[in-house]
Structure formats: C-alpha cells, structure tokens
Amino acid sequence: MNTANRLELSRLIHRFGFGPKPGEYAALLATGITTARTTVLTPPAVDAGAQAITPPTLTDLGDYPPQKSAALVDFQKARQDQILQTQLWWLDRMASADHGLQERMTWFWHGHWATALGKVQYALPMYNQNQLLRTTALGNFKDQARAMIVDSAMLFWLDGNSNTDKSPNENLAREFMELFTLGVGSYTENDVQTVAKALTGYRTVRSAGTVSFNPKQHYSQPITFLGTTGVFDAPAISDYITSLPANAQYIPHRMWYRFISSTSPLLDQSVYDAFANRDIHFLVTALASSNAMSNPLHSQVKAPVDWFVSVCRALQVTPSTLPINSNVIRYLVAMGQEPMNPPNVGGWPADEAWINISSAQTRLAFSQYILQKARFDSITAVAADDHRIDALADLLGVAQWSERTKSVLRTALNDPKQMVLIAINSPDYVVNA
C-alpha cells in the first residue's frame, strides 16, 4: 500500500468532501490517485443520496408577537422548530450525499459569507441563502457575490436592510470588501463610506426572506471609489469589486487557508492563475492538484462539523434520526460550531483553536451519543486481528494509524463499538494528517 497515496487520498476525501462512506476509500485507492482526484472533484449531475433528504417545511412566521403575549409562546416554538429542522436538514445532506464536494463547498462558502441565525432569527432566509450558496458553490464567484450582496439574510445580518440614502450604514459595505471579496488593506475608509451609499435602498422582510429595491432610498448619483466613477446599484458594485485584481488574490488565499494550511502562505502561482476568470471549480481543482496536498506539513484539525459529519458518513448515521435530535445541535454548540450560527462575520477559527480539553471532553460524550445509531458491519466482516484495525482505517479514511492508536485499538478488537469510539477520538482521526 502506497503511504503517500493514502495520505493524499485521505486529504482529498476529507477536505474536498466530508470523509468516505463505507468502501469508498479503498475503492478510490484502487483506481490510483489521479483517477481518484478526478472522481472526488467531479460531482454527479444528480446526487441521489442528497436528493433523498427532505427539505424542511418553512413558512413565513411574520413579525414577533408582542412581549408576554400568549401568541409569543407558539411563535417561538414554531420559529425554533423551523431552525432545528433546517440545521438538521443540512447536516443530513452532508452526511448522506453520495458525493461530498457540493456540500463541502456549500459549507466553505457559509463560513466565508458567515451569516448567523443569532441575529437573523428566522430559518427561511437562512435556508434561501444556503440554497444560493449551494447552487453557486462551484460556479463563477462573480455570480455568487452579485447574489449575496442582496441576499435577504445577508442584508439583515449586516444592516444593509436599514441602509438608506439619508442614513447610511457602513456594515455591509465594509465587510463585503474586507472579508468577502478583497481583503483588508485593499480599500480606504472613504471607499467604505462611498460603497455604503451605493448599497442603499434594498429592503428585506426577513421572516419571508424577500428582498425589494426602493429607488427613493437609493443613492443614485455618480460615486467614485476604488479607481472608478459612475452610477452603481448593488449588483454593479459587486461586479466591479469582484473584477479587481485584489479579488483574484483574495479568494484563492482564503480557500488555501481553509483547504490546505492556516499557517503557511499560498505561494503556488498556478492556483492563483486558476481563478483568473473567477471560476470556483477551476480554483478548487488547482488546489486539490497542488503539490501541497502531499506535503506532510499541511495537517489540519477537523473542525467540529467536519468531525461529526465524517463520523456519520463512515458509520451510516443520519443526524436527524439520532434520539432527541436537538442534542446534535447542543453538542455542536458545546464544541463551538453550530451550523448557520458562526460567532461573527469572520466565520469560525481553524486548527489549534479546536484542540483543548473542553472539546476533547465534548467529543467523547458526542461520540457515545452518535454510536447509538452506528452500523459496524464493515468492520465486523473482517477478522478480529490487525486486519480489523486496517479495515477501520479504510472505513474512516485514515491514512495510517500511529503505533499509539494501534496499541489501544488492539485492546478492543472484539468490541467494535469501543474500537470505533477509540478511533474517532484518537489524534490520528481528530487531525487530518
């Protein structure tokens, strides 16, 4: 077995997907790394596994009823129920999709355009944004940005909703340039204020997730920013900003940070070049084909959602079918990563931020909860000796067990559940080597 290929495949399947389903890792390995890479990077036209997941039933719940009213109790119950349904729907999709790339990229973009339920409050606009990120996940970044700048949840999240000609609010303008498209240092404070003017006039009804444009509240005079002058509305602003050279640098840099390394810089020019036309799929392909994929330095810690979903995929667990399924979200909150509720507009941290005794403890308790529904057939089918340990590596997509972990796994050869518990809490699994 080629160790280098095992490592590269383990990275491909975890970072450009959410880890293997049973049998997938060994099957891909057998095709050779080049074919495996193409397979991992090519989503099917229709993903039956993802399609089988029923979308949440979401309705416009309207405004909050008055404080202390009887209606408020029912409203809150319905609102929280829609949120839970939506979060579990997405986790179910991640865990069930036959091919991992589409959901992985949707997850990446969610962290990039980090929008949080904590402020948005309603599931419907978050769901709509999620679908938008999914349909544009591998398309052209300009299309994604143009849609996101007038997305209902985004407009509410960054106060674009209340940004009017007479009373501008800079929040969306600043973060759009700083965090979403250009990076800090690529614009001036004057640009922030000017762009904020041009982003005026967009209103959202967040409970319905609808967006309208009111020309009377829009600043329609010519503006000068980032080296250009003209009359702009929000999509035109987005188109101009995403055409700038800084955007061609910034997105590859962010993607490198999340997919390859949070500590070393992206130096590979071919990766930047792949994004010249803002084609996301080209960029992803360039990253996945980069030499960095086999560089042993670029280990990554699995963030809580990565870890949870990869465990579910390998052990055939559908998150929403776990007992008292709201506990899935509680555990993820305890680990610091609730889907659709990032801590701030900068998204979640990476790597060592996820390693501490608190997360180690929660991961252990979470494991015991998940394993109630796990299926172990693909390891019980193998003799209870070192072959079973190897089979577990393939099942979980681990390139190689350390001697430490092997020695602990050997103590549980006849107890598949315990073996899996050990494996998914081991440093060899918590860290994607």
Next chain:
Amino acid sequence: MGVSGAGAIATQLSIADIVHAGQTRPLPSGTPILVVVTLYGGNDGLNTVIPHTDPIYKASRPGIYVPDSQLIPLDSELALNGTMTGFKTLWDAGDLAIVRGVGYPTPDLSHFTSMAIWQSASPDESQRTGWIGRWLDTQSHDPMQAIGLGSVLPPLLVGENEVGSVLPLGGLVIPSGTTSYDLHKLGSKDPSDGPLQAAAATAINDLLGLSKNLTPILKMPAPQPDNLPTQAGGSFGSDSSLSQQLDIVAKLIAAQAPTKVWAVSLGGFDTHADEVKGQSTLLGTVSSAITRFIGQMHGSNRQNDVIVLVHSEFGRRVAANGTQGTDHGTAGPVFVIGNGVDGGKFYGEEPSLSKLVDGNLAVTTDFRDIYATLIEDVLKVPAEQVIPGWKTKLPLLLV
C-alpha cells in the same frame, strides 16, 4: 484575528492540574494577578463614559444618546451609563480608574485588524504573538501562568515559545470505566505525531488526568462577595457567560491557583443598529459581573492582588448612523480596576467632540501606555521586553 493560528500550540492542562498546583505550590499571597476582560465587537465608548454636558454629544446622536435620567454623573462633564451601578461603587471606593481616548496611531476600522493590534500590541507591523504571550516568553515554562476561559485560545496568550492555556466554561465530567482507561493511553504522544496530533493527544491526556478533587471544586459555590451591598441592576450579569467565566476564575483563585494572568471575554458590542437597549444591557452585565468578581476577591483575601483590565478593539463613530446605531470608530475608554488601582479618577484627555478626525474621536492615549504599566507594575517585567521600544507608562497603580 491576525494573530490566531500562530505556529505555537497551546499547552493543554486540566483544572485538576491547576487545583493540584494550587495545593502543592500555591500562589503566594501578595503576588499580583491580572484579569483581562475583552469586549468583542467595538464597544461604543461615548455611550459608556458619556460627555453628558457637551451639547455636541446629544446633537450628534439623535435617538441613541443616553438621556440624563439614565446616567450616573462622575463629575461635571462625564457620566457612566446608568446600567453601570457597580462600577460607580468601585469608582467611589477609589478602585476604578478610567483611561480616556485610548487607541493607537492611524486607527484601523476593521474588527479583525484592530483586535489583532490590541492583542499583539503591535500597531505598526503584523505580529504573530500576543502581548501576554511575549510576557510568558520571559517566564520559566509553566502552562498555568496564563489561562483563557472558553473553548478557543485567545491570540493575546500566544507567545513565540510559550503559550497560555484554555479552560472550558462548564464543569467537566470524568469519563469512567474502560473508556477512561483506553482513552488515557490515547493521550500519550507518538513519535509520528505532528504538532497538531501531539496537541490533540495532550488534550486527551489532560482530560483523563482529572482527579477526584476537581468536581467538588467546580461544584462548590463561588466565593461570596462580602464587602459590597447588593447592586441595583445586579441581576443583569447573573446569567451571562461573563459571570460564569469570572466565577470559575474566582473559584480557582480561591483554590490558590498559580496563575498570574486570566483572560475572559464578552461579545455583542458591534452595535450598528438598535444600539441603546443592547449596549446598555451588555454594559450592565460587564459592570455587575466584574463588581461581583471584585467582591469575591475580598472574600478570598486576594483583593490587594487582583487587577482587572477592560478593553475593546475600538470605539464607535461619534454620529449615529441613522439606523439607531453607530458604525466602527476609533478611541474609547479603558477601565482598570482593583484595590491597588489609584482610582476614582480619570487618566488621559477626553477626546474633543468638536475636533474630530474623519468623524471619529482623536486618540489621546496609546493603549501601550496601559499595557506597559501592567507589564511592569503587575507582571513585574520591564515593558520593553514585551513591547520593544515602549517606555511610557501611566501612574495607574498605587505603588
């Protein structure tokens, strides 16, 4: 956060380790302890320490100025937000100092850049290490010297060679039986481990190293504040995560933990919209949680040792933004609190509301003056070792 994800990996430790260390090598009475409280999001300083008699204040902020009925005057010009009754008590006792107009040259209005500057104490160039981390670098290795509360290591605790530790908020449950036995061995390091795998192993080891005396300590009531009357508005902070964090800190200080720096935080200060109620509630939380904590220090006989620093990454724009909020700004007030503080007075000049820079307050005090004071007078290391080239301090402490 520019400095998070620096190459160093947190040395992980368990509360049991801290408690054990408190028993075997208790922090000697009289050793100063610094508690850093970070307010994330950019706290609106003008609605915290309020220039209530300056007509420009109300004129600039229709709809979001704090009305006269809701403020606590400190002198003829400045007042505290009315939710901050606890801070007023500390001010009157001479235990709370307010440093005005704090910031740094050429303010950056990005949350992430500005917080990275505050945490690294390096406005001029991007710096991977945090200011407490660099203080740790001057100390002998001890993972208990600086501890951050929460699930993520704050960048200020990252040094070049030494790194602070993190502690979770809730009580830890000790895994039992076979699970505990097997997992304990997962916590040993393997020669093939990279730094991340090694850190993951250490975290498991420390989790499983929890001893029997841990749970009782976490479950015991926090030390009672014994010197302060119950505060009006005190219930504000009782359920906040800031109170929870400070309760754990108070318990571990009472357990004689050999820890000299604690880092806690509270988020939610990015008040672009509907600021009045949200920020006032948060300020009430900050005031009551810290006042209670100071009271607990009296109860633990550490009242002379503890100094609390409260800061945010920037203040906010002077003018309201028309959505009942304020956009990102520059200078803001910093609080320094403790028995050893020469308090009940202001330091630094109040920025003028009539001499704004691009609509923002001019910075009158460099935050490195405050850090340098704390580094030398609390942490007992020459400031220049932590902030190269920085010499100026403020007479904040009764030395």
